[in-house]
Amino acid sequence: VHHQPATTEERLAAFPLGARLSVEQLSEDPHPHLARLRAAEPVSWVPAIDGWLVTSHDLALAVMRDAARFTVEDPRFSTARVVGPSMLSLDGERHARNREPFAAAMRPGPVRERFAGLIEAEVAPLLDVLEPCGQGELRRQFAGPLAARVLAGALGLDPASAPELLALYDGIVAAVTAISRGERPSGEAAAAFSRLEAMLRAAPQHGEERSLLAVAGGCGLGAEEVVSNAAVLLFGGIETTEGMIANAVLALLLHPAALAAVRDSPGLAAAAIEESLRLEPAAAAVDRYAAASAQLGAASIRRGELVRVSLSAANRDPAVFARPERFELGRLRGRRHLAFAQGPHVCLGVHLARLEARLALRGLLERLPALRLDPDRPATVHGLIFRKPRALHVLWS
Numbered sequence: 001v002h003h004q005p006a007t008t009e010e011r012l013a014a015f016p017l018g019a020r021l022s023v024e025q026l027s028e029d030p031h032p033h034l035a036r037l038r039a040a041e042p043v044s045w046v047p048a049i050d051g052w053l054v055t056s057h058d059l060a061l062a063v064m065r066d067a068a069r070f071t072v073e074d075p076r077f078s079t080a081r082v083v084g085p086s087m088l089s090l091d092g093e094r095h096a097r098n099r100e101p102f103a104a105a106m107r108p109g110p111v112r113e114r115f116a117g118l119i120e121a122e123v124a125p126l127l128d129v130l131e132p133c134g135q136g137e138l139r140r141q142f143a144g145p146l147a148a149r150v151l152a153g154a155l156g157l158d159p160a161s162a163p164e165l166l167a168l169y170d171g172i173v174a175a176v177t178a179i180s181r182g183e184r185p186s187g188e189a190a191a192a193f194s195r196l197e198a199m200l201r202a203a204p205q206h207g208e209e210r211s212l213l214a215v216a217g218g219c220g221l222g223a224e225e226v227v228s229n230a231a232v233l234l235f236g237g238i239e240t241t242e243g244m245i246a247n248a249v250l251a252l253l254l255h256p257a258a259l260a261a262v263r264d265s266p267g268l269a270a271a272a273i274e275e276s277l278r279l280e281p282a283a284a285a286v287d288r289y290a291a292a293s294a295q296l297g298a299a300s301i302r303r304g305e306l307v308r309v310s311l312s313a314a315n316r317d318p319a320v321f322a323r324p325e326r327f328e329l330g331r332l333r334g335r336r337h338l339a340f341a342q343g344p345h346v347c348l349g350v351h352l353a354r355l356e357a358r359l360a361l362r363g364l365l366e367r368l369p370a371l372r373l374d375p376d377r378p379a380t381v382h383g384l385i386f387r388k389p390r391a392l393h394v395l396w397s
């Protein structure tokens with residue numbers, strides 16, 4: 001029989017580790033804190049996030065697979081308030097209706113056919129600029145621009161419009177952040193979204209064969225719906241992919257034996273990328289809201305409460321991954337990590353993201369000989385939801 005804490009004090013007493021956790025701890029080096037939580041309070045009430053935090057692999061899966069009980073449909077979900085309803089903020093049939101038109105184009109085969117050439121065409125010129133320098137900062141000079149240019153191209157925009165897209169995106173992120181803090185977004189943010197909308201609306205008319213929008217528009221989604229979902233593709237695809245590539249490069253440069261193995265057998269790059277995704281998923285958590293009061297593990301969740309799933313924590317659950325803290329290329333169950341979530345909202349861009357990371361890594365290792373971290377400017381991964389190094393300074397010969 002589960003005890004139902006009636007008061008805030010009882011809740012704090014029932015989940016003492018969660019009660020003491022701070023956003024700062026979750027943002028800088030969260031892993032030791034998450035490990036303690038997973039062992040003692042795998043669903044814990046965490047006042048610092050004003051919600052429940054789920055840290056075990058099995059409960060993380062249970063939440064993400066049960067969209068009827070743990071939904072994304074909540075007015076607090078700030079993205080929807082800026083870009084309009086989209087697959088990211090809907091569940092059930094409306095979710096399927098918004099997601100389905102994009103699904104075929106995002107399967108592995110079509111992704112390779114449509115996007116491998118586009119990605120290679122963007123990797124090469126970025127490396128042309130870097131190669132003669134012997135040193136650089138790979139987040140802003142490589143991973144970020146690559147992610148933005150590829151996504152622009154995928155949506156039928158000119159990759160050269162990436163800087164403008166990023167500026168608009170910053171404005172939109174600022175609005176989403178303001179809303180999630182309970183503040184009112186500025187007029188600038190609304191203007192940024194209108195401009196993005198105009199760019200996207202103009203894009204499919206170029207008759208770009210690759211455009212995801214052109215594909216989706218032909219499947220019965222209204223123009224507004226296409227734009228909202230495209231904005232979500234942008235949201236989902238730029239910041240996360242930048243982080244995914246930066247984190248994978250950092251992980252390999254920190255593990256010389258793994259790096260040597262990947263240099264010897266380039267086929268191991270895929271395993272290295274998965275292991276990096278497991279240890280530092282670029283999107284560290286996903287949020288759901290309880291559609292009704294619910295029991296989850298030892299937690300009595302009330303209707304409407306935030307249930308945040310820590311993908312970082314689930315990915316280091318010793319019940320699934322042996323020696324979870326170690327970077328190992330030979331894991332048999334390595335692909336059971338949850339970096340791309342699971343259930344109906346499983347990442348739509350997963351195959352594009354993996355392809356992009358593989359081609360990025362291959363390009364870096366081929367073109368920048370003896371690539372290594374700059375010992376004078378160490379990089380560490382940080383962030384509460386989106387995790388990546390602030391900067392990734394490297395040297396090569």
Ligand code: HEM
Binds near residue numbers: 236238277286287353
């Ligand atoms: C090409 C790049 C990418 C694109 C276009 C993309 C697109 C998307 C879209 C459209 C969704 C929403 C799916 C839905 O709600 O039905 C999604 C979900 C998600 N994506 Fe991606 N994504 C990309 C890369 C990444 C990367 C690199 C990561 C992390 C390493 C990531 C992690 C996630 C996660 C965790 C979700 C689930 C969100 C939730 O359940 O609330 N994505 N992605």
